[in-house]
Amino acid sequence: MTVFRYPPFYSYPPSFTLQPVKATREKQLKLWCDLVLSYCKHYKIFKLSVTDSANSSLFANTAIDRKLSLAAVEEVFSRLVSMGYGEWLNKEANVCLIYWRRPYEWAEIIYDWVERSGKRKSILTFYEIRFSEDTAEFEFHGIDPELLLRSLQVLESQGKCAVFEGKTNDDLGVKFR
Amino acid sequence: MFNKLKLRDSSLDGVRFKLSTVITKETREKLDNPECFLSTEQLNLLDPSRGLYLRYSVSNISHVCLDKKREKKFFSRLVSVVRIQLTNGEHVLLGFRHDSDQSVFIQKLEQYIRQHKQKKTNETSQTSPKGVGVAGIMQTRKEQVQQREEQLQNAFKDLESLMSQVKGLVELAQKYQGSLLESKVGEDMKEVVEFRNMAASLGVENPVTRAQLGGHGNEFHRQLAMEVYRTIEKPLRKNGGMMNLIDVYCWLIRARTTTELVSPDDLLAACEMFGKLHIPIHLSRLESGVIILEAGFMNDDEIAKKILEIVQSKASLNAVEYASLVNIPLLRAVSRLEFCEQMGFLCRDEFEENIRFFPNLYF
Numbered sequence: 001m002t003v004f005r006y007p008p009f010y011s012y013p014p015s016f017t018l019q020p021v022k023a024t025r026e027k028q029l030k031l032w033c034d035l036v037l038s039y040c041k042h043y044k045i046f047k048l049s050v051t052d053s054a055n056s057s058l059f060a061n062t063a064i065d066r067k068l069s070l071a072a073v074e075e076v077f078s079r080l081v082s083m084g085y086g087e088w089l090n091k092e093a094n095v096c097l098i099y100w101r102r103p104y105e106w107a108e109i110i111y112d113w114v115e116r117s118g119k120r121k122s123i124l125t126f127y128e129i130r131f132s133e134d135t136a137e138f139e140f141h142g143i144d145p146e147l148l149l150r151s152l153q154v155l156e157s158q159g160k161c162a163v164f165e166g167k168t169n170d171d172l173g174v175k176f177r
Numbered sequence: 178m179f180n181k182l183k184l185r186d187s188s189l190d191g192v193r194f195k196l197s198t199v200i201t202k203e204t205r206e207k208l209d210n211p212e213c214f215l216s217t218e219q220l221n222l223l224d225p226s227r228g229l230y231l232r233y234s235v236s237n238i239s240h241v242c243l244d245k246k247r248e249k250k251f252f253s254r255l256v257s258v259v260r261i262q263l264t265n266g267e268h269v270l271l272g273f274r275h276d277s278d279q280s281v282f283i284q285k286l287e288q289y290i291r292q293h294k295q296k297k298t299n300e301t302s303q304t305s306p307k308g309v310g311v312a313g314i315m316q317t318r319k320e321q322v323q324q325r326e327e328q329l330q331n332a333f334k335d336l337e338s339l340m341s342q343v344k345g346l347v348e349l350a351q352k353y354q355g356s357l358l359e360s361k362v363g364e365d366m367k368e369v370v371e372f373r374n375m376a377a378s379l380g381v382e383n384p385v386t387r388a389q390l391g392g393h394g395n396e397f398h399r400q401l402a403m404e405v406y407r408t409i410e411k412p413l414r415k416n417g418g419m420m421n422l423i424d425v426y427c428w429l430i431r432a433r434t435t436t437e438l439v440s441p442d443d444l445l446a447a448c449e450m451f452g453k454l455h456i457p458i459h460l461s462r463l464e465s466g467v468i469i470l471e472a473g474f475m476n477d478d479e480i481a482k483k484i485l486e487i488v489q490s491k492a493s494l495n496a497v498e499y500a501s502l503v504n505i506p507l508l509r510a511v512s513r514l515e516f517c518e519q520m521g522f523l524c525r526d527e528f529e530e531n532i533r534f535f536p537n538l539y540f
Contacts, residue, residue, distance in 0.1 A: 013493075014524035014535045021518055027539040028524075066528065 004042045006061075007035060016066035018075065032068075032076045037085060041100040046144035050077055050094045089146060097147055101139070106151035110140055111160055114176045123164075126172045145172070191216030194282055198258075198272035201231065213271065215282065217289050220261070222269070235289045236297075239264045243283070259283060325349060399454065401439065401447035406456045408432045409470070413458070416503045417483040417513065418472035422448070422460075424504055425470055467506050481520040484513055485536060488523060493535045 009015050009031050019025040039058050040048070050073055053059060059076075060067035068076070077096050080086035084102065089095040101109070110129070114120055117134060126145055128134075135141045140148070152174055155161045164173040196211040199222055214221040220238070222231040244260035259279060261269040273279045328349065409425050420428075426444050433439070448460045448470065457473035472480070487502065488494050494502070500510035514534050517523045523534045 009538070012535070012538055013526035013528070013533065014537075017525055017527040019524055019539075021521060023521055024518075024524060024537060024539055031539070066526070 001043070004039055007031070007038075010035065010061055011064060013064055013066050016061070016068050016072075018069070018072040029076060029079045033080050033083065033085065036076060036080060036098065037100045040098045044139070044142060045098060046142075046147050047089065047095060047097045048077075050074055050096065087150075097144065097150075099147075103147065103150040104154050106140060106143070106147065107154035107158075109138070110148075110151060111155055111176075113138055113140075120176050123173055123175045125166075126174070129174075190214065191219070191221075192281075192285065194278045195274040196222075196271055197274050198270075200270040201267075213282075215285055215289075217292065220286070222271075233261075233263070233269070235286070236293045237264050238262070238286070238290055240290065241283055241286045243279070244270060261286070398443065398447045398450055401443060402450045402454055402456060405429060405444065405447055406451075406458060409458075410472075410474070413470065413472045414475065414479075414483065417487060418475045418480040419503070419505055419509070419513065420470050421504050421506075422468040422470060463506055463509065465506055465508075469505060469509065477516075477520065481517045481522045484517040485522040488514075488517075488534055489536050493526070493533045495531060495533045499534075 015028060015031070019028050036048075036058065039045070051070070054068065054070050054073040059073050074093075077086060078093075080098065081088060081096065085099045087097045087099070089097055113135070126148055129148060130141070130143055130145065140151075143151075149163070149172065152161060152163050155176075156163055159177065161174050161176045164175070166172040191214040194213050194215065196213055199211045201222075209224060209226045212223045212225060214223065218235055220233045220235060222233075224230070239262045241259060241261050244258045259271045259273065259282060261271065263269070271282075273282065328345065405425065409420065409428050412424075412428055413420055422445070425448075426439075426441055429439060429444065445468070448458075448468075450456075451458050451460060459471045459473050460468065461471060462468050475483075487499070491498070491502070494514075496507060496511045496514055499514060500507045503510075505513070514523060518525060518534065518537075521540065522537055524537045524539065526533045526535060
């Protein structure tokens with residue numbers, strides 16, 4: 001996998017201080033949100049923990065010895081969520097699904113794959129969708145089960161599939177129509 | 178000019194002092210092992226090895242003092258220099274070999290100068306015998322005026338001699354004021370005005386000027402205010418619309434090509450007139466007591482852009498660096514940078530309690 005190339009603002013020291021001036025801060029947060037989305041897309045990351053990512057290279061640039069504070073990282077996440085590019089996985093708001101593709105987009109991609117590979121009218125487990133060799137070359141290979149469930153629920157609402165309950169997430173099954 | 182020394186020159190009598198250095202306006206030549214001879218009539222500076230000498234008549238010396246300012250400038254060793262002020266405005270600097278010689282020399286020379294002055298006044302009073310009645314009083318008055326005039330003239334010759342004479346001037350001014358109040362219906366108003374202006378430009382705390390002019394200020398300060406505006410408009414713009422009064426003073430003195438100096442008090446008085454003269458510069462006194470001038474002719478945008486330019490020139494600045502760069506108090510520097518940040522021209526980088534400001538690259 002190629003190394004992610006950070007945008008220029010990542011090397012600009014003021015980026016790591018939440019700017020007090022509103023207009024500037026808006027622009028700054030927008031750039032951080034864009035960075036999170038492109039970073040997650042590059043490394044195929046589907047969910048992030050606030051505290052873990054605050055200490056990762058995503059929010060800390062060791063080259064210029066700057067690090068975004070935890071409060072600022074939280075601000076970035078809540079901005080992502082409010083813009084519809086993320087969703088909190090728990091009430092404590094410390095783990096977040098990152099929607100570098102929104103659930104409805106995933107739904108389209110998955111259904112496209114189902115149609116093309118002749119999987120209609122068949123039943124698949126979540127595990128098969130996520131990890132079978134058939135899906136290896138697709139973006140949703142390795143997708144987070146929570147996100148898969150949300151995407152399939154989109155298809156379900158369109159009447160394109162039905163989700164079966166299971167004991168664990170990987171036991172969940174889906175029947176495509 | 179140096180004169181050639183004749184062997185056993187009889188005029189070279191008096192007390193002999195060994196010198197280390199001689200500096201005169203006439204020559205920058207270095208004298209080898211210079212010496213000087215001081216007698217009641219003459220001061221001879223002498224280069225024995227080359228047989229040259231310089232002669233000054235004691236009657237041509239106005240005063241002598243220690244020049245502390247030159248202590249280090251001329252000598253590697255910490256030696257103070259004796260400054261001899263001549264009546265023609267020139268001066269001679271002497272460095273002595275032995276520190277003890279210095280005070281002896283000054284004491285003697287001062288004594289000789291006094292003797293000469295005494296002789297002179299005796300002579301003049303002899304040549305113009307005092308009259309009686311009104312004519313006599315007028316004669317004495319005239320002489321007094323002449324004497325004062327001379328004192329004033331000397332005082333203006335250069336700043337250093339002025340500093341040494343300022344004490345006498347203040348006394349004179351007070352005496353003068355007393356006699357002015359006595360004869361309120363003074364016929365010679367021209368003289369009064371002239372003196373007042375002179376005293377004012379000296380920055381002498383003179384109740385005559387201040388009290389009589391009241392709050393209206395005078396023409397001198399009005400003119401000065403205009404001059405200050407013309408002089409500092411550009412530098413003020415360059416500095417982001419704010420300057421320390423001390424810097425303003427330096428600018429003004431530098432800009433004045435003439436030797437006429439302005440006292441800080443006058444500058445302040447002139448600056449206080451900006452409002453009345455509708456000059457768009459504000460004088461403000463900070464809590465720390467520092468006085469600064471702020472440009473009222475620049476709008477917020479212009480000011481912020483100037484600050485941005487200064488920050489850009491250094492890539493980034495913290496308040497301390499900015500304060501020392503444009504020479505304003507720290508607290509003021511902070512508020513300036515924050516103002517510029519509010520305007521969206523700067524961003525901050527907070528790191529370990531240190532806030533640096535960068536040009537705003539987000540827009």
